[in-house]
Amino acid sequence: MTTPMPSMDPRELVTVNLGPQHPSTHGVFRLKATLDGETIHDAEMIVGYLHRSMEKLAEERTYTQNIPFTDRIDYLAAMSNNLAYCLAVEKLLGIDVPPRAQFIRILFAELQRIASHAMANGTFINDCGAWHTPLFHMFREREQILDLFEMTCGARLTTNYMRVGGVAFDLPDELLPAVRIFLRDMPGHISDYEDLILGNEILVARARGVGVIDAASAINASFSGPALRGSGVPFDLRKADPYCGYENFEFDIPVGRNGDCYDRFLVRMTEVKESLRILHQVVDNIPPGPWLTELPLHLRPEPGEAYARVESPRGELGFYLVSDGGPSPYRFHCRPPSLINLSALKEMTIGGTLADAIVTLGSIDIVVGEIDR
Amino acid sequence: MTTWLSPQDVAVRVQAAVPDSVVEATDVALVLDPARLTDCILFLRDDDALDLSFLSNLTAVDRDGELEMVYHLQSLDQNHILTVKVAAGGYDDPRVASLEPLYHGALLQECEVYDLFGITFEGHPDLKRIFLWDGFPGHPLRKSFLQMPGNLTAGLPGFSHESGDNDWPVPGSVEERPVHPNQAARTNTVPVPGDPPVVQGGDA
Numbered sequence: 001m002t003t004p005m006p007s008m009d010p011r012e013l014v015t016v017n018l019g020p021q022h023p024s025t026h027g028v029f030r031l032k033a034t035l036d037g038e039t040i041h042d043a044e045m046i047v048g049y050l051h052r053s054m055e056k057l058a059e060e061r062t063y064t065q066n067i068p069f070t071d072r073i074d075y076l077a078a079m080s081n082n083l084a085y086c087l088a089v090e091k092l093l094g095i096d097v098p099p100r101a102q103f104i105r106i107l108f109a110e111l112q113r114i115a116s117h118a119m120a121n122g123t124f125i126n127d128c129g130a131w132h133t134p135l136f137h138m139f140r141e142r143e144q145i146l147d148l149f150e151m152t153c154g155a156r157l158t159t160n161y162m163r164v165g166g167v168a169f170d171l172p173d174e175l176l177p178a179v180r181i182f183l184r185d186m187p188g189h190i191s192d193y194e195d196l197i198l199g200n201e202i203l204v205a206r207a208r209g210v211g212v213i214d215a216a217s218a219i220n221a222s223f224s225g226p227a228l229r230g231s232g233v234p235f236d237l238r239k240a241d242p243y244c245g246y247e248n249f250e251f252d253i254p255v256g257r258n259g260d261c262y263d264r265f266l267v268r269m270t271e272v273k274e275s276l277r278i279l280h281q282v283v284d285n286i287p288p289g290p291w292l293t294e295l296p297l298h299l300r301p302e303p304g305e306a307y308a309r310v311e312s313p314r315g316e317l318g319f320y321l322v323s324d325g326g327p328s329p330y331r332f333h334c335r336p337p338s339l340i341n342l343s344a345l346k347e348m349t350i351g352g353t354l355a356d357a358i359v360t361l362g363s364i365d366i367v368v369g370e371i372d373r
Numbered sequence: 374m375t376t377w378l379s380p381q382d383v384a385v386r387v388q389a390a391v392p393d394s395v396v397e398a399t400d401v402a403l404v405l406d407p408a409r410l411t412d413c414i415l416f417l418r419d420d421d422a423l424d425l426s427f428l429s430n431l432t433a434v435d436r437d438g439e440l441e442m443v444y445h446l447q448s449l450d451q452n453h454i455l456t457v458k459v460a461a462g463g464y465d466d467p468r469v470a471s472l473e474p475l476y477h478g479a480l481l482q483e484c485e486v487y488d489l490f491g492i493t494f495e496g497h498p499d500l501k502r503i504f505l506w507d508g509f510p511g512h513p514l515r516k517s518f519l520q521m522p523g524n525l526t527a528g529l530p531g532f533s534h535e536s537g538d539n540d541w542p543v544p545g546s547v548e549e550r551p552v553h554p555n556q557a558a559r560t561n562t563v564p565v566p567g568d569p570p571v572v573q574g575g576d577a
Contacts, residue, residue, distance in 0.1 A: 372504055
């Protein structure tokens, strides 16, 4: 007599939780994947572990007191966040910023972009399986940039450096020579990365044709930043809606062709070089003068609203502020590129393997602080 | 440079395409009739001259109990942007049509507004609380959330150097400010039930 075998349905679906604590999710982000074998049948993202209710908190603080919150929204690109928020308040107040402050803002926004892309690309290659070696190559240069931040404002990550009407401090005398040294060394480091990574067979195998999204879908899903440009849409707010005088600088916008993970990665690599071009122009032309507009200590904008956005390393970062004439914003809203770039996560991952989903997530470059706020 | 479309100019075109759809066209925004929202946005998206194919931002504002949706629509080719607003109703059961069928980018942003403002989006494929857990009491970004009795509000009523229109104690003065019992744990004095309200700001 034979005992019947237990049911072994070959199509039995298995649910796998990636995260909330998992190295591949870049923070407390949870991906609940339903698997059919190794193929993803359904994917659901679960976020909110880092929700700090910043939009509510900001309604109870003055416009200046809200600047440190913006550091903590996207802690890998604090300068860009500071800048976007200050631009929104300046738009609300209708004030101009001195030319030196504009240059300083661009200087730090571009340094921040290099630091953030170094992190993004390093962890992306990590997700592809190159365990930490390329990441720490890139961390070396990121470290130099953070030293430049520390030299200027005393902080490395949560900088709190931009102010409404300019920046908090003038550049120290040592800064520009240090930036020049960085600009001298960086091209050599970039070619090192390229030799190390770009032609790598494993990287190409893991990232080419994975997580593909075409241009029309990317626009419809409100993608922005490298995720949009990787799909071949040449939309960069630094060109399309210049702020801080970006229209006076020469640089190009790299775009991808296929909209896959490799193109998004390549766009970031090339953007670093374009940022270096901008930095050279900043360092050579920075004018003397004041770095902060004279403003009353207590800001009370007229009733109204303003929406200002910048091209942050992750995409279109916007702040929508509503003033009722009071000392704090009536409504403070951050348009988070990290969250919105995940809109099409299902479409990009379903049908692929779980390992591909991790590469896709890495190529979108999320920061969970910005998703949850 | 991205140009901001004049809501008045767009209102004429929208009104011609979708009759009785424009409530108001102010200097900052085009205010649409909630009942015709989907038709209007479809026109704005697909019209060749307007081409507002990119949903840049979607959020809500609580205007003293009246919830209002705010959309920023952008054209990537023409490089212009338009602010569209639509009334979602009061605190009990605010509703508005979902834009997710038109813009996939609204998927998560509408979940966020549903979570934090409690606005229901009709036609959204997967409307759920995104940041807070199911069963969380209330919607935090409403102005009524955690409003304290006695019209006390958290935060700043005004700047300390200003006088007249606020009750914030001037530094150095011994002005007394009532403390709500819920806040009493933060003070050094433990309130006894039945006792008069605890005051802070006096002599320590």
